Amino acid sequence: MIENAAYFAFACFALAMLMNLWKIVTAPDIADRILALDTMFINAIALMVLYGLALGTEIFFEAAMIIAMLGFVSTVAYARFILRGNIIE
């Protein structure tokens, strides 16, 4: 049962990432593009955790944590760059 549920979740998040990719390509404004990239980071964290669950290992949590931190910092940096023209004033 867990295996099938994990396959379902894999499919959902993979499809979600494809939708994010589509949105990045067709976004009307840069705010939507930042939002799609941020959502893509979150979906990547979910896929990483799912992979760790499916293989039964622990080592992917560090990777997921690093993706979470980099995602937050890069989203804020991108938004700040658009707002102010530079990141650290």
Next chain:
Amino acid sequence: MASLFEFLVAAFLVMGGVFGIVGSYGLIKLNDPMSRLHAPTKATTLGVGGVLLASLLHAAVFEEHVSIHELMITLFLFLTAPITANFIAKVHIHRQETRETMPPAGEDDHWATHDKPEDEERRTAGRPDAAQ
């Protein structure tokens, strides 16, 4: 007992997957930029929360080691999602909206994020703490 936990893990996984796909579908489906901000910041965060809960339960019950990493990631995501949403909303406000297209700001005539330097001076002119 094991089958109950198995069911619970599977339920969390399915819930997480559904919320994840709803969040990303909302991102391409909704029309208004501020509505689009709504879907990923809430639904996707909940979806990741479901997957992380499933992983936590799976590790604790079937692999017999309790790990705190999942809780750390969940906490981090729940803390940072509103901050990124705020930044993205601000990018939208400054690139797409003007003072005239914003909704009414109550007792003021515009929102503070659209302040110009002279507005700042005018607003603080009558206050005792404005000297410095």
